[in-house]
């Protein structure tokens with residue numbers, strides 16, 4: 001078992017989409033899981049479209065800087081379809097600021113304190129398996145790439161040293177511009193920007209930013225040329241294969257399968273592999289299949305990363321299977337998670353929809369219910385009206401009002417009467433009370449005067465107490481209810497009696513009594529009928545009914561006991577008349593007038609007696625005294641009676657107070673009832689006013705009346721039932737309404753929060769859109785600038801081309817001249833050769849002939865006139881060798897013409 005410090009991470013970056021209306025196929029489930037077409041893919045991190053370049057750098061690239069400075073080779077691979085943002089992310093474009101820009105500043109910040117560090121950069125492009133150094137202005141110069149014993153790859157002659165971050169960026173820009181200038185298809189080429197860290201001329205580490213060719217090339221064999229496809233495919237496939245192979249073994253890695261992998265060999269291989277794959281995707285629905293391919297490819301590497309980043313590496317087969325199983329299970333888990341989240345979304349939506357539906361249904365049912373109630377109400381009203389009209393028409397009688405109303409009216413009238421009666425009684429009682437007070441005060445005076453005559457008092461008391469009791473006992477027993485009705489009259493009566501007694505008492509003085517008596521006796525002109533009560537002497541001439549009673553009952557006994565002479569002058573007839581005229585019961589007769597009538601009657605009938613008495617008075621003093629005595633007794637008795645009556649009155653007053661409180665209570669009740677009835681009557685009148693008013697004469701107890709009463713009763717009970725029903729329903733409706741309000745409030749709160757969230761999303765999207773528009777504008781500007789630069793360059797190139805054409809023409813001319821020269825020289829050479837051959841022949845001949853080659857012979861030879869003579873073999877050889885070794889010599893000699901022999 002071996003351990004590894006390998007660092008392989010795969011992150012996914014989703015490109016933001018510009019148009020809102022276009023559909024997206026990719027869904028981010030968590031910050032490391034995406035979902036596409038029922039499949040979920042897990043990565044080390046997923047960057048949503050909202051994430052900024054800084055965020056990506058901080059989270060994914062910055063952590064690698066430390067490894068780099070430590071001496072680890074790092075590779076950042078940007079993978080994805082064309083236009084998915086690879087160049088944007090790395091910053092290998094002309095103007096965009098990506099990871100490389102931020103990295104350069106971070107790097108120089110990190111190493112600026114250490115002078116021993118040297119930073120170099122190289123920028124290569126791989127197109128059709130050709131490596132191109134884009135930092136060089138020269139095209140198609142294959143760099144010298146070597147590998148040392150340790151497997152480190154050296155790229156000779158293609159590095160440039162940089163001293164600042166800005167310089168690094170400038171070099172990057174230059175390389176990118178050169179890439180554009182090269183007539184290569186950028187989409188199908190890989191770009192490798194490498195930052196090389198050296199210390200004392202020794203390579204410490206390399207940081208490669210690889211902008212891979214568009215991943216769509218893996219499938220587009222038909223569109224691309226075969227060579228291009230093969231090269232792109234081989235690079236990408238080899239890369240994938242290498243990483244897959246690294247999973248199980250660190251030996252026999254197929255780096256050489258492609259130029260790309262062999263270039264990155266020392267960074268991809270080994271146990272200390274440090275690699276980050278930045279998979280870029282465009283989430284639009286139109287890019288669905290390409291996105292899927294990218295995700296699959298990146299996921300393949302991610303599976304390796306998850307396997308490899310996790311501690312010890314086992315190489316045995318079972319472990320591999322286990323890890324596969326784990327991978328599978330992980331994918332399953334993420335897929336399930338995603339499904340759960342989707343389902344919960346759907347569920348919550350369904351819940352809301354259900355709630356809304358239920359609320360709508362409830363609203364509908366309540367509406368229809370209210371509608372029904374209204375209908376019923378209208379129906380009932382119309383029924384009632386119909387009933388009334390029918391009943392009116394049936395009997396052809398003029399109906400003034402409905403029986404119920406009529407009954408109510410009667411009741412009201414009756415109650416009004418009762419109230420009026422009670423009020424009258426109350427007034428009467430009040431009046432009696434006030435009189436009683438006056439009377440009491442008067443009586444007090446009388447008592448004082450009487451107190452000196454105890455005998456009389458006891459007599460009167462004895463004489464009248466039984467009578468008074470007789471008078472009042474029936475009151476309490478039988479006619480209590482009539483008491484108050486007669487109180488006034490009774491009090492009046494008492495008042496008169498009192499007055500009489502007062503007058504009588506005044507007559508105690510002899511003189512006064514005499515005068516009064518005489519005045520009375522001799523004043524026949526006085527109309528006694530007109531003033532029967534006010535006459536001061538009337539009690540004596542015509543005793544009151546009470547006196548009458550006093551005389552009738554045990555008359556003799558009473559006179560004896562009191563030592564008072566009997567009142568015997570009166571005839572039996574009169575007594576009887578008086579007795580019948582004023583009886584105790586008659587006082588409580590229903591007819592109030594009875595008292596008054598009988599009283600006056602008695603007064604009238606007493607008139608002759610008075611006349612008789614007055615006649616006898618003038619005859620004798622004794623008689624007068626006797627009469628006076630009688631009168632005195634009478635008065636005393638009256639006083640006593642009145643005293644008794646006062647007591648009775650007091651009792652009556654108590655009784656009255658009780659009755660009054662009872663009546664007041666009853667009155668209040670009645671008033672209350674009256675109010676209710678008035679209300680009902682008003683309501684009934686209102687109803688009635690709606691129906692046509694027809695005069696009706698109703699006979700009480702008639703069939704119509706009975707029927708109407710019955711109908712009214714039924715109607716009333718029906719109304720009452722309906723009313724109860726309505727009240728119950730109203731209560732129920734209110735409850736439902738409260739529930740509805742609560743539910744709708746809850747739903748509203750939920751909807752509000754959703755709306756708020758959506759608004760926030762919309763705002764952020766709007767901000768993104770704005771930002772994107774801005775960057776688009778900037779890009780457009782840059783593109784315009786770049787095109788201007790290209791235009792200029794094209795012009796320059798054209799100028800250069802013209803210059804080159806000129807130079808070419810010149811060169812051609814020179815060439816022509818040279819050719820001529822060469823031709824001429826050739827001809828000359830040929831001629832010279834011919835001469836030489838000729839000379840050689842001559843010399844050979846001369847040598848054969850043994851002719852000495854002197855100046856003359858030479859001249860002959862040159863002139864062609866020489867005829868060789870016989871020469872020795874040695875001489876011949878010598879001359880031949882000399883000529884062959886240096887033919888120029890002959891020429892030279894010929895031109896100089898100095899030597900005399902060869």
Ligand SMILES: Nc1ncnc2c1ncn2[C@@H]1O[C@H](COP(=O)(O)OP(=O)(O)OP(=O)(O)O)[C@@H](O)[C@H]1O
Nearest residue numbers: 015016081082083084085086087088089187213214
């Ligand atoms: N994350 C992003 N935020 C904003 N704009 C982006 C993002 N990713 C890509 N773009 C924009 O999308 C466009 C295409 O991106 P880019 O050129 O980087 O794609 P690419 O994958 O490198 O394509 P190619 O394979 O042709 O080089 C550019 O205009 C770029 O600005």
